[in-house]
Amino acid sequence: MKGYREYVGVVHLHSTYSDGYWPVGRILGEGIRAGLDFIFLTDHDTLEAKDDGWGGWYAPGALDGPWLTARPTAEKRLNAGPHIFLGVGAEITPAQSHYLALGVNRLPDNRLSSQEIIDFVRTAGGVGVITHPDHRGNNRFGIGCYKWVDWSVTGYDLIDAWDLMTDWQDSLRGIVSAYVAYNWPAWVLRGPKPQTLTRWDRLLAEGPAPVIGCCDNHGRPYRLVRTYDILPYPIALRLLRLHLFTRSLEGLSAEETERELLDAMKAGRGFIAQEFWWPAQGFRFYAEDSSGNEALLGSTVTPGNGPWTLTVRIPERGIIRLIKDGTPITAKLDRSFVYQETGEGVFRVEVYRRRKGFRKPWIISNAIRIKKRR
Numbered sequence: 001m002k003g004y005r006e007y008v009g010v011v012h013l014h015s016t017y018s019d020g021y022w023p024v025g026r027i028l029g030e031g032i033r034a035g036l037d038f039i040f041l042t043d044h045d046t047l048e049a050k051d052d053g054w055g056g057w058y059a060p061g062a063l064d065g066p067w068l069t070a071r072p073t074a075e076k077r078l079n080a081g082p083h084i085f086l087g088v089g090a091e092i093t094p095a096q097s098h099y100l101a102l103g104v105n106r107l108p109d110n111r112l113s114s115q116e117i118i119d120f121v122r123t124a125g126g127v128g129v130i131t132h133p134d135h136r137g138n139n140r141f142g143i144g145c146y147k148w149v150d151w152s153v154t155g156y157d158l159i160d161a162w163d164l165m166t167d168w169q170d171s172l173r174g175i176v177s178a179y180v181a182y183n184w185p186a187w188v189l190r191g192p193k194p195q196t197l198t199r200w201d202r203l204l205a206e207g208p209a210p211v212i213g214c215c216d217n218h219g220r221p222y223r224l225v226r227t228y229d230i231l232p233y234p235i236a237l238r239l240l241r242l243h244l245f246t247r248s249l250e251g252l253s254a255e256e257t258e259r260e261l262l263d264a265m266k267a268g269r270g271f272i273a274q275e276f277w278w279p280a281q282g283f284r285f286y287a288e289d290s291s292g293n294e295a296l297l298g299s300t301v302t303p304g305n306g307p308w309t310l311t312v313r314i315p316e317r318g319i320i321r322l323i324k325d326g327t328p329i330t331a332k333l334d335r336s337f338v339y340q341e342t343g344e345g346v347f348r349v350e351v352y353r354r355r356k357g358f359r360k361p362w363i364i365s366n367a368i369r370i371k372k373r374r
Helices: 025-034 115-125 162-167 174-182 194-206 256-269
Strands: 005-015 038-046 056-057 086-093 099-100 128-132 158-163 213-214 221-223 224-229 240-246 270-275 284-288 308-324 328-343 345-355 360-365 367-372
Touching: 005 360, 025 038, 025 086, 038 099, 038 174, 086 256, 099 115, 115 128, 128 256, 128 270, 158 162, 194 345, 213 270, 224 367, 240 256, 284 367, 308 360, 328 345
Parallel strands: 005 038, 038 086, 128 158, 158 213
Antiparallel strands: 005 240, 056 086, 086 099, 099 128, 221 224, 240 270, 270 360, 284 308, 308 328, 308 345, 345 360, 345 367
């Protein structure tokens, strides 16, 4: 990954600017304590947090007053100590087919069609994400269904392949399972939904199809025997994270930082990780040809430059699954894996680890495509 640095963050959070339970300043403070480099806030159908000046780089000293009531000062980058970047986007919320709009200064009406919303965000210079595409809701617990309906649309930039709230809600089957989910949320996560992965593999066969992971956290309380905060922010920010590879962000303005992070998302230069038990920083998946040329996550290369050697490295030993054209071709328990490809194929990586005997999802990578030019 020459010339790139790894940054870790969380995308798709809600604050008191819509239906989240915490104000922005308190979320930022917890993000710093969780060791995050960036957060993308996406309150429902509003950019009010952006209008109030929240976007930019922050450290604890960059906010006036206590976390609960602070309003941001002018943008302030501190050279020492922990710091975090906040990007402010929005979640556009029609009845179904919700869409994240990142890097925009204006929003579409949520009564528009899905294609019109996508076109609006693109015309506004933003990055759009089909979020929780296979959400099914949960009638027993009063959770509506907000899946993506129209897959004939074009022009979207990203798909949310692993949605924390969707994954967590799918575990709620009754009082006992809900009690487990509320108290030990990491244990009930099963990873991306199979239909989401199947659709993604199908899209990858047709062309580049970058994905991200989303949190969709609100932190709202729910009454079950006693009152619980549903995935409280201190827990949620340590669960599902997005790792991106960009040039160094040191010294960049807020606008430049946001563009670097969004460009990395659009290029697929990143991976998704569930990090409650195991940090994933240091995971690498790349390809090299015989001349030493390197292809990063999200790249498309041609077989004529090969043979290509695909390399996977992980920070701790895990079960590495290499997926080719939607089919697992190998699974190896190790800290690294090397595979040589002489023809065509679309490759991505899944990594699992065992926790007290149970296999748990850990890492989902973006893909490397080895395809002839058509």
